[in-house]
Amino acid sequence: MTARTATRSRAVPAAAEDDDRLPPARFAFGSTTWKEVAHLLLNLLEGILGFLYVSLWLYAGALLSVTVVGLPLLAAGLMGARVLGRAERWRARVLLGVRIDEPSPLPRHRAGGFLGRMWMTLKDPVAWRSTLYAFIRLPWGVLTFGIALASLFVAWPVLGHIARGLTNVDRAMVRGLLAPSGELERRIAELEENRGVVVDTAAADLRRIERDLHDGAQARLVALAMGLGLAKERLLEDPEVGARMVDEAHGEVKLALQELRDLARGIHPAILTDRGLGPALTSVAGRCTVPVNVAVDLGSRPAPAIEGIAYFTVSELLQNISKHSRARTAEVELWRAEDRLLIRVSDDGQGGASTARGSGLAGLAERLGSVDGLFVVDSPAGGPTVVTAELPWRSRTDGHKDGRTDERTDGRP
Structure with a gap:
C-alpha cells in the first residue's frame, strides 16, 4: 500500500511537466491579430472582384474608344474605381487600424459642362491610383490568402508574426496608392475649379x-x-x-x-489707382442710398488685383444694401491681419440675404474663391446682415502708401 502510493505520487509531477510542455491554445491571440488574419483572408475575394471590375471596364472602354460611348464609359469606370478605393480605405481602417484622409472630391461645377467634367474625371489621379491598386491586388490576394489559411493549420504558433508581416505590406500599399497625395492634390483640384x-x-x-x-x-x-x-x-x-x-x-x-x-x-476707377481703397470706397459709399460709415486701416496697399476685387466686392454689397436691405445705416470696415485683407460690410436692414446658387452673393463668393479668398454671409430674417470677406494680401511693388481713412458719408450722391 505504501509502495503503490509512492509510485502514484511520483507519477503526478511527471504528468504536470508534460502539461507544461504543451503549446498555448490555438485561439489565444489578441483582437488585433485576428483582425489582421481576417484582412488577409478577405484579400482573395477583394482581389478577384477588383481585378474583374478593372479588367472589364478597361477592356470595354478601350474597344469602344473609337465610338461616342468609349470615353464616357472610361470616365464612369474611373468614378467606380474611386468607390472601390473608398471601400478599401474603410476596410484598412477597421481591420488594420490605418486611418487615411479621404481624397478631395471632384469639383461639382466645371466650365465646359458634361465634356469638361468628363475630361476632369479622365485625368483624376485618385481614380487611376485606385485602379492600379485593384489591378495588382489579385496575385497578392491569392498569396496572402494561401499563407494565412495554411498558417491556421500548420504554423499557428507563429501565425501572429506572419499576419503582422503580411499586413504591413498591405498597410504600405494602402498608404502609397489610396492615400491623398498631400495638400498639393487638394490645391490642384481647387485651382482646376477656380480657373473655370x-x-x-x-x-x-x-x-x-x-x-x-x-x-x-x-x-x-x-x-x-x-x-x-x-x-x-x-x-x-x-x-x-x-x-x-x-x-x-x-x-x-x-x-x-x-x-x-x-x-x-x-x-477700374481712376481714384482707386491713384489714391487707394480708402478714398475709392468713400466715393462709392457716397452714392449709397443710406448713410455709410467707412473705416479703412491698411497702412500700405495690397496688390492691384486684390485692390480691384476688394473694391468691386464692397461696391456690389453696397448696391445690394441700396436695393434690397431697407436699412437705415451701414458700415464698411477694411483692415490687414498678417498676410490677409479683411472686409466687413454690415447693415441694420431686414436681413434674409443668401449665397444660394444664382444670386449675386454666390457670384461674389465664387470670385473671391478663385483667388484663395473667403466669403461668409450672416443674415438672419429680420437682420442685421454682416458680410465678411477675406483676401490674400500680396503686397504691391510700387511702394504707394494708403493711410487710415475713417469717414462718414450722408448717402447723398
Whole structure:
C-alpha cells in the first residue's frame, strides 16, 4: 500500500511537466491579430472582384474608344474605381487600424459642362491610383490568402508574426496608392475649379462692357452724329433752329461723356489707382442710398488685383444694401491681419440675404474663391446682415502708401 502510493505520487509531477510542455491554445491571440488574419483572408475575394471590375471596364472602354460611348464609359469606370478605393480605405481602417484622409472630391461645377467634367474625371489621379491598386491586388490576394489559411493549420504558433508581416505590406500599399497625395492634390483640384470660375467671370464682364457700350454711349454718339448732320443743314436755312439743335447736341455730348466715365469707373476707377481703397470706397459709399460709415486701416496697399476685387466686392454689397436691405445705416470696415485683407460690410436692414446658387452673393463668393479668398454671409430674417470677406494680401511693388481713412458719408450722391 505504501509502495503503490509512492509510485502514484511520483507519477503526478511527471504528468504536470508534460502539461507544461504543451503549446498555448490555438485561439489565444489578441483582437488585433485576428483582425489582421481576417484582412488577409478577405484579400482573395477583394482581389478577384477588383481585378474583374478593372479588367472589364478597361477592356470595354478601350474597344469602344473609337465610338461616342468609349470615353464616357472610361470616365464612369474611373468614378467606380474611386468607390472601390473608398471601400478599401474603410476596410484598412477597421481591420488594420490605418486611418487615411479621404481624397478631395471632384469639383461639382466645371466650365465646359458634361465634356469638361468628363475630361476632369479622365485625368483624376485618385481614380487611376485606385485602379492600379485593384489591378495588382489579385496575385497578392491569392498569396496572402494561401499563407494565412495554411498558417491556421500548420504554423499557428507563429501565425501572429506572419499576419503582422503580411499586413504591413498591405498597410504600405494602402498608404502609397489610396492615400491623398498631400495638400498639393487638394490645391490642384481647387485651382482646376477656380480657373473655370475666373474664365466665366471674365467673359461675363466683357459681355457687360460690350452691352453697355452698344446700348449706351454708342447709341448716344450715333444719335449725336445724326443730330449734328441735321443741324449743319438747318444752319444755312434757319440759323435759329440750327443753333438750338447744336445746343441739344452739346447736351448729348455731355451725357455720352458721363456714360463713358461711368463705364470706365465700372472697369477700374481712376481714384482707386491713384489714391487707394480708402478714398475709392468713400466715393462709392457716397452714392449709397443710406448713410455709410467707412473705416479703412491698411497702412500700405495690397496688390492691384486684390485692390480691384476688394473694391468691386464692397461696391456690389453696397448696391445690394441700396436695393434690397431697407436699412437705415451701414458700415464698411477694411483692415490687414498678417498676410490677409479683411472686409466687413454690415447693415441694420431686414436681413434674409443668401449665397444660394444664382444670386449675386454666390457670384461674389465664387470670385473671391478663385483667388484663395473667403466669403461668409450672416443674415438672419429680420437682420442685421454682416458680410465678411477675406483676401490674400500680396503686397504691391510700387511702394504707394494708403493711410487710415475713417469717414462718414450722408448717402447723398
